[in-house]
Amino acid sequence: MADFIRNPVVRLPDPDPEPHFSSDELNFTSDEKDRISAWVRQYPTSDGAVMWTLWLAQEKFGFLPPEVLQLVATELGLPYAQVYGVATFYTQYYKEKKGAFVLDVCTCFSCQFTGGYDILAYLEEKLKVKRGHTSPCGRFTVQEAECLGACGSAPMMQVNNGPYAHHLTPEKIDTLIQAMETGQPLPFVSITLPQDEDEMGDNRRSDADAIESYQTPPQSKRTQ
Amino acid sequence: MPQVIIDGKKYQFEGQPGLLQFCLDHGIELPHFCYHPSMSIPANCRQCLVDIGAPARDRASGEIQVNEDGEPVIQYFPKLQTSCSHVIADGQVIHTARTSEKVKDAQCDTLEFLLINHPLDCPICDQAGHCPLQIQAYKYGPEGSRFEFKKVHKPKKVKLGPRVVLDAERCINCTRCVRFTDEISKSGQLTIIERGVKNYPITPPGVSFDEPYSMNVIDICPVGALTSVDFRFQARIWEMASTPSITTTNAKGSNCYLWVRDNLVLRITPRDNPDVNEFWLPDEDRLTYQRFNEDRPAGPSVDQNTEQTSWDTSFQRVVDLLGHHGQNMLFIGSAYATVEDNWMLLQLAEAVGGQVAGFIPHVDIGHGDGWLRTDDRTPNGQGCERLGIPPLDLPLWRARIESGEFDAMYVLEDDPVASGLCSLESLVDMDVILHYYNTTNQTLPATRVALPAAMVAETIGTYVNESGRAQRVVPAKVIKGTNRTLMMQMGLSRADRHGTPFDRWHNESHYINCKPSWEIIPILLEKLGVRDVPKGPRKMMNHLSEANPAFLGATYEAMGLGGVQLSSMEMEVMG
Numbered sequence: 105m106a107d108f109i110r111n112p113v114v115r116l117p118d119p120d121p122e123p124h125f126s127s128d129e130l131n132f133t134s135d136e137k138d139r140i141s142a143w144v145r146q147y148p149t150s151d152g153a154v155m156w157t158l159w160l161a162q163e164k165f166g167f168l169p170p171e172v173l174q175l176v177a178t179e180l181g182l183p184y185a186q187v188y189g190v191a192t193f194y195t196q197y198y199k200e201k202k203g204a205f206v207l208d209v210c211t212c213f214s215c216q217f218t219g220g221y222d223i224l225a226y227l228e229e230k231l232k233v234k235r236g237h238t239s240p241c242g243r244f245t246v247q248e249a250e251c252l253g254a255c256g257s258a259p260m261m262q263v264n265n266g267p268y269a270h271h272l273t274p275e276k277i278d279t280l281i282q283a284m285e286t287g288q289p290l291p292f293v294s295i296t297l298p299q300d301e302d303e304m305g306d307n308r309r310s311d312a313d314a315i316e317s318y319q320t321p322p323q324s325k326r327t328q
Numbered sequence: 329m330p331q332v333i334i335d336g337k338k339y340q341f342e343g344q345p346g347l348l349q350f351c352l353d354h355g356i357e358l359p360h361f362c363y364h365p366s367m368s369i370p371a372n373c374r375q376c377l378v379d380i381g382a383p384a385r386d387r388a389s390g391e392i393q394v395n396e397d398g399e400p401v402i403q404y405f406p407k408l409q410t411s412c413s414h415v416i417a418d419g420q421v422i423h424t425a426r427t428s429e430k431v432k433d434a435q436c437d438t439l440e441f442l443l444i445n446h447p448l449d450c451p452i453c454d455q456a457g458h459c460p461l462q463i464q465a466y467k468y469g470p471e472g473s474r475f476e477f478k479k480v481h482k483p484k485k486v487k488l489g490p491r492v493v494l495d496a497e498r499c500i501n502c503t504r505c506v507r508f509t510d511e512i513s514k515s516g517q518l519t520i521i522e523r524g525v526k527n528y529p530i531t532p533p534g535v536s537f538d539e540p541y542s543m544n545v546i547d548i549c550p551v552g553a554l555t556s557v558d559f560r561f562q563a564r565i566w567e568m569a570s571t572p573s574i575t576t577t578n579a580k581g582s583n584c585y586l587w588v589r590d591n592l593v594l595r596i597t598p599r600d601n602p603d604v605n606e607f608w609l610p611d612e613d614r615l616t617y618q619r620f621n622e623d624r625p626a627g628p629s630v631d632q633n634t635e636q637t638s639w640d641t642s643f644q645r646v647v648d649l650l651g652h653h654g655q656n657m658l659f660i661g662s663a664y665a666t667v668e669d670n671w672m673l674l675q676l677a678e679a680v681g682g683q684v685a686g687f688i689p690h691v692d693i694g695h696g697d698g699w700l701r702t703d704d705r706t707p708n709g710q711g712c713e714r715l716g717i718p719p720l721d722l723p724l725w726r727a728r729i730e731s732g733e734f735d736a737m738y739v740l741e742d743d744p745v746a747s748g749l750c751s752l753e754s755l756v757d758m759d760v761i762l763h764y765y766n767t768t769n770q771t772l773p774a775t776r777v778a779l780p781a782a783m784v785a786e787t788i789g790t791y792v793n794e795s796g797r798a799q800r801v802v803p804a805k806v807i808k809g810t811n812r813t814l815m816m817q818m819g820l821s822r823a824d825r826h827g828t829p830f831d832r833w834h835n836e837s838h839y840i841n842c843k844p845s846w847e848i849i850p851i852l853l854e855k856l857g858v859r860d861v862p863k864g865p866r867k868m869m870n871h872l873s874e875a876n877p878a879f880l881g882a883t884y885e886a887m888g889l890g891g892v893q894l895s896s897m898e899m900e901v902m903g
Binding site for chain 2: 108109111112113114115116117118119120121170173182183184185186187188189192193
């Protein structure tokens with residue numbers, strides 16, 4: 105968003121893009137069709153199922169070029185334009201090809217305050233890729249994201265529209281990238297919600313021991 | 329009867345009217361952008377906010393609470409409501425910007441937000457002068473701008489389709505165009521993409537906005553975001569005069585306005601008529617305006633000679649030919665001409681002892697869509713049939729003409745060669761008299777006498793659409809020569825009516841040298857010695873509405889601007 109404020113230009117999408125998938129590839133299996141029709145049945149009209157179906161298509165094809173949106177529209181019996189409008193509204197739907205790992209680094213208020221831009225710059229340097237772009241190896245896409253709703257554990261980022269990585273530090277980034285490159289599961293970090301604190305003996309952070317790089321008081325101020 | 333109090337005044341209502349429409353119907357102006365009476369209500373422009381209260385009720389008893397004066401206690405909604413989506417209920421009290429500072433401030437603030445990224449290009453914008461955003465910004469908006477940052481730049485002059493251009497910066501995202509394609513024309517070709525400050529309407533990749541009703545989005549766009557490829561930058565709105573008329577591209581007879589500057593028709597826009605076309609007009613009706621301006625004749629011609637022919641000499645030649653051929657002349661009516669013109673042709677044929685054989689049908693099977701486009705590409709086929717002029721069986725009549733059965737032919741406002749009634753060669757030995765509109769008429773080379781006829785934009789007359797609705801037109805542009813009847817019917821706002829040759833808008837080069845057929849034929853009748861010919865179209869229709877049961881009640885007064893529904897022809901036959 106910061107770039108947009110400096111240079112507020114909205115570009116016209118390519119009106120006639122080259123298709124990425126051949127017509128042989130563009131179809132849903134019968135299993136996928138069953139899942140789609142199950143979603144359609146949950147709603148009075150089929151446009152209720154458009155987001156589910158887009159999600160399914162993104163998992164299947166990796167991203168959502170126009171021909172995939174057309175496929176979704178045909179499958180649901182909706183206007184192609186409507187599906188296109190929904191897909192462009194949400195940044196989580198990828199309209200162009202992304203890397204195998206999409207790293208959405210939050211740079212909104214709380215994360216910015218606690219070093220979100222430092223994390224972003226560190227990632228850019230480490231992966232040799234500019235924000236908004238995909239690394240030459242095609243494995244990593246680094247993006248700026250608006251608030252992802254985890255201010256309590258800022259700075260943070262989201263990986264592939266899924267797991268959150270909290271309390272980021274350069275060391276933690278190194279571990280994460282290592283895990284991604286070697287294909288290991290990402291290290292899991294559990295974050296407690298404030299309403300659970302009483303049950304946890306006022307310990308705000310279940311992973312307090314695991315953190316070595318930077319320490320915050322593990323005890324809430326109420327007990328002091 | 330239930331009632332509401334709007335700005336301190338009581339109004340009674342029935343049913344469940346929407347507040348905004350109720351106010352508009354009662355002459356209470358409320359600013360709005362996204363609301364359109366024929367489409368769904370998204371309430372997304374937030375411009376029609378009002379303060380709404382209802383009588384407070386006692387929770388236990390359900391009684392309406394009253395204060396010391398016996399007046400009901402009014403409980404207001406905690407926040408302002410959009411009047412478009414609010415359904416009125418009995419006893420509600422509504423404050424608009426006229427009686428509520430809160431509403432006034434809210435409407436002003438909404439406009440300030442809408443204007444933040446709106447470009448200040450009103451001086452070159454086609455919508456300026458009839459732009460709801462411009463008008464409402466003046467009336468309800470803030471005085472200046474407090475926005476000191478760069479405005480967002482969005483794509484400009486994007487050709488959405490062959491007829492519509494988008495300027496995304498001007499868009500205020502009211503979604504009227506998207507709802508039109510979703511709900512009215514059902515093409516679903518437009519959508520709003522992106523979000524927040526980045527959003528604007530567009531077609532998805534690979535799709536062209538080419539549906540046959542696409543240009544309606546230009547009319548309903550409350551800003552200048554959607555403009556016509558054709559009309560873009562052609563004229564300012566205040567330079568043109570608009571005249572109510574009807575379209576003659578098909579048998580629907582959709583109501584329209586003809587916009588004229590310098591005596592040239594520059595565009596055609598829809599005119600509301602709930603009985604015919606509601607608010608809409610197909611693109612084919614709008615794109616025909618050039619035929620009113622281009623390829624128009626220079627004057628009457630006799631033996632292909634225009635320069636040395638006056639109207640008088642051509643009339644004399646026609647009378648000579650009528651007298652010479654008489655019964656052996658083939659009279660052909662026209663579904664393009666008005667009821668009055670065709671009726672006059674009937675009188676002429678009768679005067680020389682001939683008969684009107686019929687009119688040339690222009691039917692394009694499969695062109696119609698059951699809405700505003702019809703298979704019949706003429707405006708007045710029904711009017712001809714009601715006069716007793718049948719559609720011609722083309723192959724049959726082609727054979728008869730080519731066998732040399734007729735010595736002469738009198739054609740009213742049509743093109744027998746182009747429509748396949750006869751070939752140009754078969755007319756070589758015939759004396760052809762033709763009333764015609766455009767010099768592109770393919771029958772012209774074969775004519776003995778060619779008489780330029782006034783088109784729908786220049787004449788007065790009645791057309792009967794396919795469902796039997798009689799509608800009259802008034803002249804939108806001036807023709808050469810003086811015709812008092814036409815001048816009297818000219819719209820009073822016409823600049824060129826009151827202009828003089830010294831005014832900058834005065835341009836006599838665009839006056840077409842033509843005459844309405846209802847003026848030409850009575851002159852011929854008079855020369856033939858026929859008396860008591862009704863003078864002028866109004867008297868003709870008065871006569872027809874009494875004498876011919878198929879036109880019962882179709883006087884000019886009854887037709888007005890909305891037309892009058894005639895009883896169906898089958899009933900006439902049975903009766």
